[in-house]
Amino acid sequence: KKQKPDHSEYFELSTRVIQGVKKLNAQLIVAVSRRTPNKAIKILQSTFSKHLKEFNILSLDENNLYPKILEIIDFTIVTSDSVNMISELATLSKPLFIFHFSKENRKISFFISNLKELNIVQEYHGDLFKYGKSKLQTNKIVISQVNKFFGFK
Numbered sequence: 001k002k003q004k005p006d007h008s009e010y011f012e013l014s015t016r017v018i019q020g021v022k023k024l025n026a027q028l029i030v031a032v033s034r035r036t037p038n039k040a041i042k043i044l045q046s047t048f049s050k051h052l053k054e055f056n057i058l059s060l061d062e063n064n065l066y067p068k069i070l071e072i073i074d075f076t077i078v079t080s081d082s083v084n085m086i087s088e089l090a091t092l093s094k095p096l097f098i099f100h101f102s103k104e105n106r107k108i109s110f111f112i113s114n115l116k117e118l119n120i121v122q123e124y125h126g127d128l129f130k131y132g133k134s135k136l137q138t139n140k141i142v143i144s145q146v147n148k149f150f151g152f153k
Contacts, residue, residue, distance in 0.1 A: 097124035
């Protein structure tokens with residue numbers, strides 16, 4: 001809500017994502033939120049279509065495929081303004097990479113820095129790789145609810 005990345009940051013994000021996808025010869029699925037600006041989606045769509053053969057940009061409002069996507073992915077890249085998504089994905093074993101926008105507030109920076117120190121997240125600069133990810137440990141009730149929501153045991 002508060003963070004307003006400029007268009008060049010979305011372009012930089014898309015080019016770095018392309019770099020990572022091409023290195024792994026991977027497929028790309030992008031989930032955008034209802035708060036993602038239309039201009040950002042257009043930049044991503046345009047850049048990806050010029051450099052990738054296959055990709056999908058899904059709105060989280062459409063048929064909420066998010067839980068199913070989490071079952072099939074190998075890596076996640078999340079923008080630093082998506083604190084809720086970072087928190088959810090931090091409880092899973094999938095490698096979690098954070099792409100930082102320039103106007104990050106101090107609370108978000110501190111939160112992400114703590115997760116990095118705990119080896120839960122890595123910063124995303126264009127390389128996707130496996131690492132000994134720790135899972136964010138929350139209370140057992142919350143973990144159970146998150147796992148149930150995503151269909152994990």
